[in-house]
Each structure stands twice: as C-alpha cells, then as structure tokens.
Amino acid sequence: MSIPAETDVLVVGAGPAGSAAAAWAARSGAEVMLADAAVFPRDKTCGDGLTPRAIGELQRLGLEDWLRAHAVNQGLRAHGFGQTLLLPWPGGTLPDWGSAVARTELDDHLRTTAIKSGATALDAHRAVDVRREGDRVTAVVFRVATGSTTELREVRCRRLVVADGVRSPLGKVLGREWHRETVYGVAGRSYLTSGRSDDPWISSHLELRDEHDTIISGYGWIFPLGNGEVNLGVGTLATSKRPTDLAVKPLMAHYADQRREEFQLSGDLRMSTSALLPMGGAVSHVAGRNWALIGDAAACVNPLNGEGIDYGLESGRLLVELMAEHDDLSETWPALLRDHYGESFSIARRLAGLVTVPRLLPALGPAGMRSDWLMTLALRWMGNLITDEDRDRAARVWRWAGRRSLARDHRPPFA
Numbered sequence: 001m002s003i004p005a006e007t008d009v010l011v012v013g014a015g016p017a018g019s020a021a022a023a024w025a026a027r028s029g030a031e032v033m034l035a036d037a038a039v040f041p042r043d044k045t046c047g048d049g050l051t052p053r054a055i056g057e058l059q060r061l062g063l064e065d066w067l068r069a070h071a072v073n074q075g076l077r078a079h080g081f082g083q084t085l086l087l088p089w090p091g092g093t094l095p096d097w098g099s100a101v102a103r104t105e106l107d108d109h110l111r112t113t114a115i116k117s118g119a120t121a122l123d124a125h126r127a128v129d130v131r132r133e134g135d136r137v138t139a140v141v142f143r144v145a146t147g148s149t150t151e152l153r154e155v156r157c158r159r160l161v162v163a164d165g166v167r168s169p170l171g172k173v174l175g176r177e178w179h180r181e182t183v184y185g186v187a188g189r190s191y192l193t194s195g196r197s198d199d200p201w202i203s204s205h206l207e208l209r210d211e212h213d214t215i216i217s218g219y220g221w222i223f224p225l226g227n228g229e230v231n232l233g234v235g236t237l238a239t240s241k242r243p244t245d246l247a248v249k250p251l252m253a254h255y256a257d258q259r260r261e262e263f264q265l266s267g268d269l270r271m272s273t274s275a276l277l278p279m280g281g282a283v284s285h286v287a288g289r290n291w292a293l294i295g296d297a298a299a300c301v302n303p304l305n306g307e308g309i310d311y312g313l314e315s316g317r318l319l320v321e322l323m324a325e326h327d328d329l330s331e332t333w334p335a336l337l338r339d340h341y342g343e344s345f346s347i348a349r350r351l352a353g354l355v356t357v358p359r360l361l362p363a364l365g366p367a368g369m370r371s372d373w374l375m376t377l378a379l380r381w382m383g384n385l386i387t388d389e390d391r392d393r394a395a396r397v398w399r400w401a402g403r404r405s406l407a408r409d410h411r412p413p414f415a
C-alpha cells in the first residue's frame, strides 16, 4: 500500500473531534490526512446522546437532514426520589432539539464527511511516535498492520492535530498529563431492544440504586435510538482522593432489570462496555508550536453529564479557525480553550466533585427533584446549554459562578 509521505494538516484519531477538524481544515483548502488506529466502521463506548450543542455543530457541518432521519428528542425526562419531570431543551441560541445515534454509525458518517470534504483517510494506522526539529513536530510515526506483520511508516506534516481520545497515546508522547485529582467519570453503556425506542424524550434516573438498594452517587440513562433499541448506561464520578469501586457492568444489568417493564426492554444487554472519562479540561500540555490536542485528548468533556461529542466537534472547528490565524499554537490554543470552556468547566467540575462526597446526593436529591424550576435550571447548567450570547438571569448567574470558581482554581482547566 502506498500512502502519501507528506501533508499540510495531519489529524490523528477519527472520532467526532478528529473528523470535524479534518472536515473544516479540508474545507478551508488545506491538504489533510485523517489517520486512525481502527478500521471503520468501529464502535466507541458512549451513551450516543447528542445534546443541542452537538446538534448545532452538526448543523454547521451540513448534517441536519441526515440527523433528522434518526431519533429526534425534545428534552430530558428526569426520574428520581418519587418524581418524574419533563424538562424540554431550553432552545435560545442553541437548537431546541436533541438526538441519539449509535457511534458506530455517527463516527463513520462524520469520517465520510471529512473524506468528502477533501481529507485522505488512513485506516489501521496507529500513531506511536513523533519526529521533531526544534520545537516543531515534523512527522508522525505509525505502526501499520500488513498481513501477519507490522511495519513502521512516517508521515511528515506541517501541523498536527491530536484527537486520539481518552487515553491519548500520542498526546502522552508529546507530554500530555491527565490530573486525576480533578473529578473524572467512570461509565458503561449497552444496547437493548425496547418498545419505547421512538420515545421523544431521553430519560435519566438520578436515583440510582445497587442490588442492596443503596443509593449510588451517579445516574442511569436510557436514550432511545429510534431503531428498535435504546442505549442504556450508568455513570459515576470519582477523584484520586475518592476513587470508585463501582462494578459498572453488574450495576448496568441491575439498572436494566429495574426498568424492564416501564421501558419495555427485552432480551439481553448487547455490547456492554465501560470506560474512564477525563473531564473539565483536567489535562496539561495541550499544545506545542505546531500541534494541539482536541476532544477527549484535551479532556473537553462536561463534568456534570459526561457529554463530550459536542465539545469534540466544537474544539475541532475552533482549532482549525485558530490555525488559520496563528502559526504558533503553544500559548494560543490553551488560551482559547480556557476562554471558551474555562469558566463553565471550572464551576461544573467543582459541583461534580461534590457528588463524590458520600451521602450528599441522597440528602439533596429529593429537594431538588421536588422543584420543576430548580431542575429546569439544573438541566440548563448541567448541560452547559448557555452560550456567550445568552443574557438572561440563569446565564448571568452561571457565568458569575464560573468566574469566581476559575479565580479560585489551584489548577485551572488546561493548565
């Protein structure tokens, strides 16, 4: 197989972040290569939920019609502590609808979008090292499977986008460090056949109980996929000081059993997997002179609900916009990330850290769930469904709290 030996922009990782970056870079006229260790279509452990923020980015990429042919939802049904609340997506400056698409399909479509935009895709290319000259990365070394053996190949590049996900092996080579004293997620997902696969609401159970009926600091979700199945999962939060010993897969099976009748679930859990999630920009060394980390590699994940598809798509676009104006990314990229996400990630991870305090959720949950108003506010804050253009009171309070929190951070996001 012959692959081009040189490109302008090399993107490593073809998840939502990498594919979005590759699509935008190719549309801007750059020569782009999009490399991934996997062969597509490939699965990714995820709840498959697309919040209005993600919808906005997918619309920008021109994918609204494709998306509307999939599940469309109008908000969150929050269950717990004897209450069920319907909380519509707030709309405003963001779309007022959400969706859920299995990642095997979504990521394949996004990667195809990047290819159609002009990027060259390299499958089964695992990035293992970089070559440098001074403070610039000049090439990435890939391990490529060829029949029963593997060989090393180099691709030279002028700029490098690292979108290799939660563990970010290439990011590590470049000095990326994940700080687990800041709250991180532990979550699992599975697929189940459901008679309510067309439900126009996604569901979240904020009162999650284990087989001993003890309340767990976490939540369960059921996201209808509109294809006869739902994505069902559970997630919890932890820090290095308060690590979790949660057995994710058994808890997921227990949660499914509890919801079987109500959500018309049938058969066994399919494709149960679990994963860790760095959150809230809890990584350092996110950029160098001509390279930058985006998406999960840069911990661009909302600490209050674990969503990261939207931030992946968004950070891919923002980086390409920045690269058009700046040659040196080492200071500009972390500064831009902090500018966009610093305040909201700072306050969100502070609040999420509280959830790891034993007995706090059982104490506060019932009061919160009794108030429609409080939960509507919580949905907007938890989902960070607030943009810089929003001027209403809830948005102003959120930004004020974010500024105060950031000013007190011992280690601010992306530092």
Ligand SMILES: Cc1cc2nc3c(=O)[nH]c(=O)nc-3n(C[C@H](O)[C@H](O)[C@H](O)COP(=O)(O)OP(=O)(O)OC[C@H]3O[C@@H](n4cnc5c(N)ncnc54)[C@H](O)[C@@H]3O)c2cc1C
Residues within 6 Å of the ligand: 012, 013, 014, 015, 016, 017, 018, 035, 036, 037, 038, 044, 045, 046, 047, 048, 049, 050, 051, 054, 125, 126, 127, 128, 163, 164, 165, 166, 168, 169, 170, 187, 188, 189, 233, 274, 275, 276, 277, 294, 295, 296, 297, 300, 301, 306, 307, 308, 309, 310, 312
């Ligand atoms: C259980 C769970 C549930 C979640 N639910 C949601 C949800 O409902 N909604 C939401 O918005 N977010 C959710 N998230 C978060 C979301 O999955 C991530 O934030 C999102 O996938 C980030 O996209 P990404 O492109 O940065 O990384 P990824 O999607 O992980 O893509 C990284 C890519 O890099 C490739 N790669 C890795 N190493 C290399 C290498 N060395 N060389 C080449 N390629 C490499 C991988 O093969 C992969 O294709 C969930 C996460 C978990 C764990």
